[in-house]
Amino acid sequence: MDSRQVPSFLQQLQDCIVQYWDMDSMSDLGQSTFKYKDVAENIERMHILFEKAGIQKGDKIALCGRNSSRWGIAFFSILTYGAVAVPILHEFHPSQVHDIVNHSSARLLFVGDRVWPTLQASEMPELKGIISLADYGLLVSNDEAMSDSYANLDSLFASRHPDGLDKENLCYHKDEAEELAIINYTSGTTSNSKGVMIPYRAIWSNCDFAAKALNHVLRPGQKILSMLPMAHMYGMSFEFIYEFTAGVHINFLTKVASPTILMKALAEVKPCILIVVPLIIEKVVRKAVLPKIQTPTMRILMKTPIIKHIIRRKVCQGLTQALGGNFYEVIIGGAALNHEIEQLLKEIGFRYTVGYGATECAPIITYNDWKEQALGSCGKNVVNQELRIDSPDPANIPGEILTRGLNVMLGYYKNEEATRATIDADGWYHTGDLGVMDRQGHVFIKGRSKNMLLGANGQNIYPEEIEDKIYNLPFVAECLVVQKGEKLEALIYPDPEQTKEMTQEEIEQLMEKNRKEVNPHLPSYAQIASIRIMKEEFEKTPKKSIKRFLYTN
Numbered sequence: 001m002d003s004r005q006v007p008s009f010l011q012q013l014q015d016c017i018v019q020y021w022d023m024d025s026m027s028d029l030g031q032s033t034f035k036y037k038d039v040a041e042n043i044e045r046m047h048i049l050f051e052k053a054g055i056q057k058g059d060k061i062a063l064c065g066r067n068s069s070r071w072g073i074a075f076f077s078i079l080t081y082g083a084v085a086v087p088i089l090h091e092f093h094p095s096q097v098h099d100i101v102n103h104s105s106a107r108l109l110f111v112g113d114r115v116w117p118t119l120q121a122s123e124m125p126e127l128k129g130i131i132s133l134a135d136y137g138l139l140v141s142n143d144e145a146m147s148d149s150y151a152n153l154d155s156l157f158a159s160r161h162p163d164g165l166d167k168e169n170l171c172y173h174k175d176e177a178e179e180l181a182i183i184n185y186t187s188g189t190t191s192n193s194k195g196v197m198i199p200y201r202a203i204w205s206n207c208d209f210a211a212k213a214l215n216h217v218l219r220p221g222q223k224i225l226s227m228l229p230m231a232h233m234y235g236m237s238f239e240f241i242y243e244f245t246a247g248v249h250i251n252f253l254t255k256v257a258s259p260t261i262l263m264k265a266l267a268e269v270k271p272c273i274l275i276v277v278p279l280i281i282e283k284v285v286r287k288a289v290l291p292k293i294q295t296p297t298m299r300i301l302m303k304t305p306i307i308k309h310i311i312r313r314k315v316c317q318g319l320t321q322a323l324g325g326n327f328y329e330v331i332i333g334g335a336a337l338n339h340e341i342e343q344l345l346k347e348i349g350f351r352y353t354v355g356y357g358a359t360e361c362a363p364i365i366t367y368n369d370w371k372e373q374a375l376g377s378c379g380k381n382v383v384n385q386e387l388r389i390d391s392p393d394p395a396n397i398p399g400e401i402l403t404r405g406l407n408v409m410l411g412y413y414k415n416e417e418a419t420r421a422t423i424d425a426d427g428w429y430h431t432g433d434l435g436v437m438d439r440q441g442h443v444f445i446k447g448r449s450k451n452m453l454l455g456a457n458g459q460n461i462y463p464e465e466i467e468d469k470i471y472n473l474p475f476v477a478e479c480l481v482v483q484k485g486e487k488l489e490a491l492i493y494p495d496p497e498q499t500k501e502m503t504q505e506e507i508e509q510l511m512e513k514n515r516k517e518v519n520p521h522l523p524s525y526a527q528i529a530s531i532r533i534m535k536e537e538f539e540k541t542p543k544k545s546i547k548r549f550l551y552t553n
Helices: 009-019 036-052 068-083 092-102 143-152 153-160 199-216 232-243 259-269 278-293 296-301 303-321 339-348 416-422 463-470 503-520
Strands: 024-028 033-035 062-063 086-089 108-113 128-132 138-141 180-185 194-199 223-226 248-251 275-277 328-331 352-356 364-367 385-390 399-405 429-437 443-448 475-482 487-494 526-534
Touching: 009 036, 009 199, 009 232, 009 259, 009 278, 024 068, 033 036, 033 068, 036 143, 036 399, 062 068, 062 092, 062 443, 068 086, 068 232, 092 108, 092 232, 128 275, 138 143, 138 463, 143 153, 143 194, 153 194, 180 199, 194 303, 199 232, 199 364, 223 232, 223 259, 223 463, 232 275, 275 278, 275 385, 278 296, 278 303, 278 328, 278 443, 296 303, 303 339, 339 352, 364 385, 385 429, 443 463, 463 475, 463 487, 475 526, 487 503, 503 526
Parallel strands: 024 248, 062 086, 062 108, 086 180, 108 128, 223 248, 275 328, 328 352, 487 526
Antiparallel strands: 024 033, 128 138, 180 194, 385 399, 399 429, 429 443, 475 487
């Protein structure tokens, strides 16, 4: 589709608010609930505040805080006013938050109550004001017009809407397909953050994809549990924006998702679909499933055809119930899924699928319905996008994954050099990921091109494939494979629960045993020469990918 044919996303948003006016839209789980009409009223109040404070269309407004209904409402208020939203991951270091606010030239900042005490307003001098995401209170004002408009907001709203806000009077910004909507700063697995410029066509296109993929199973009034950070495009697009436009009731998990809290929330909400990162599924399977089926007795029973089928069905039912029991499928994305875990999910008939994307595509690139999911694949090319493998033999020789279409960003904010290095003259976005694609169109990722190691005899080594095998060994919590001269070294963080009673020497002996166990399953040029025990967890991005660049120098 040509971008000139792309419908208005904000018109779609306005239409859905009118359509679902009296229905629940967002809830902070166990706390407050906002109906669509409540969202509309809060948006209108924000628009009045922005207008009276001198905020112009195109101005940048930043948000930094944990997921919440007020975060979502503030975000929609920004877009529907015609300003540009700058979501900032609440897990960023305070200095990063300051830098992003300044780099984006943000005029306002919405901030969560846990983030605010770590920040210094003086480090963000261009801001007109800082507003609390806890209650929309004005925390800081550097502008008289901002202070006055905030103080008189109730009377300003009442004079404009003396009989209350009527859904027929909503009038939102008229967006254009190529217009900048969001600057989303990447979480930086391989380098420092860059401001990804997301246009309205990319937001609309991701919603269009989700509607075509899921509208046949999702219905207005159903519920979803939002766990992924909304400041990341994966969570924003598929746990928030799409569901809001589809009339699905979004329940935000506002607390840290410990296993106990998560299981309780899933049982309460019974989400109609689950969007997760691999870490969540892998933890549930390793803690709740594997111990039950790896006992000596169970191993014997699993070799009996009829009994094996019954056991697999019961395991699948148990895992499904543990995750709420009401979902159409679990969509896994954001990082690679462990092969052994995926093999088990496939064998028991669990309803899962693996997608692939990038912030630069807002974020979707590939997806498949769970019924068509191919083992080890991250899906097929999605609607509104083209995809190709830059390889002389895409089915057998890994090449860089390239994509172009409506989902692709405008470029990196204030960074033309990085933009030119990432989007070529023909509009292809170079993902930096290596993969192959079979004749049916299933894409299989081999690793990051920046992570690929070169063996002593010129062989291509994909560390992610080696790490996948190491993760299946005993007592391993996290691992990273790096090059040390011409040899490979595995950095391993042992499982703290399993090794808490062990001495350092015992742990080293166990890991050496693991090294000897894994090497026969690897090509000679990709075998692990040594192991280094890590004392602490690896530093990660908010989607739980290890920041490799910190450990590979």
